[in-house]
Amino acid sequence: MKKFFNKIDFLTVILLILLIIVSFCFAQIKIFHQDYINFMGYTIFQVITGSMADTINVKDIVIVKLTKDVKENDIITYRNGENFVTHRIIRIEDDQIITKGDANNTEDNPITRNDIVGKVVFIISNVAIWINVLKSPQVIIAITISILAIWILFKNKKIKK
Numbered sequence: 001m002k003k004f005f006n007k008i009d010f011l012t013v014i015l016l017i018l019l020i021i022v023s024f025c026f027a028q029i030k031i032f033h034q035d036y037i038n039f040m041g042y043t044i045f046q047v048i049t050g051s052m053a054d055t056i057n058v059k060d061i062v063i064v065k066l067t068k069d070v071k072e073n074d075i076i077t078y079r080n081g082e083n084f085v086t087h088r089i090i091r092i093e094d095d096q097i098i099t100k101g102d103a104n105n106t107e108d109n110p111i112t113r114n115d116i117v118g119k120v121v122f123i124i125s126n127v128a129i130w131i132n133v134l135k136s137p138q139v140i141i142a143i144t145i146s147i148l149a150i151w152i153l154f155k156n157k158k159i160k161k
Contacts, residue, residue: 012151036084036117041066043118045077045084046131051101052086056120059128062086064118070097075120078111086120 025037036043047060055075056062064077070089076099077086087099087108096110133139 053103061124063122066118
């Protein structure tokens with residue numbers, strides 16, 4: 001039975017760590033007014049256009065390593081005015097970097113290394129359905145109540161022992 005409660009304590013620690021991470025990321029965006037999260041040298045973006053289809057589709061999530069060290073054929077995220085663009089590098093000419101969306105017919109305007117946020121290192125596909133489900137107030141309430149009920153149940157059993 002002790003092993004079971006150790007697992008519950010482990011779950012509590014994991015939930016606390018996740019809460020700290022989410023709070024840290026929230027603070028970066030809402031309090032410090034940063035344009036994107038920097039969590040241990042990585043950030044995430046949700047793709048909103050089909051310019052990189054079929055490699056990256058609308059509502060896919062890209063994990064970006066914050067770096068300026070890029071080469072041809074890398075998929076990068078860069079700042080374009082107020083927006084962020086995720087496209088593939090097709091050419092590097094001296095100080096200019098030429099990018100293009102895989103599904104686009106034309107090249108983008110040249111950028112410099114200063115415009116680059118980082119290099120895409122991982123793509124999480126098919127998250128659109130999960131985002132819609134998890135944004136639902138009913139689901140959020142159900143998950144919250146379930147977690148609290150399980151936590152209270154096991155904390156009460158622990159006290160009785």
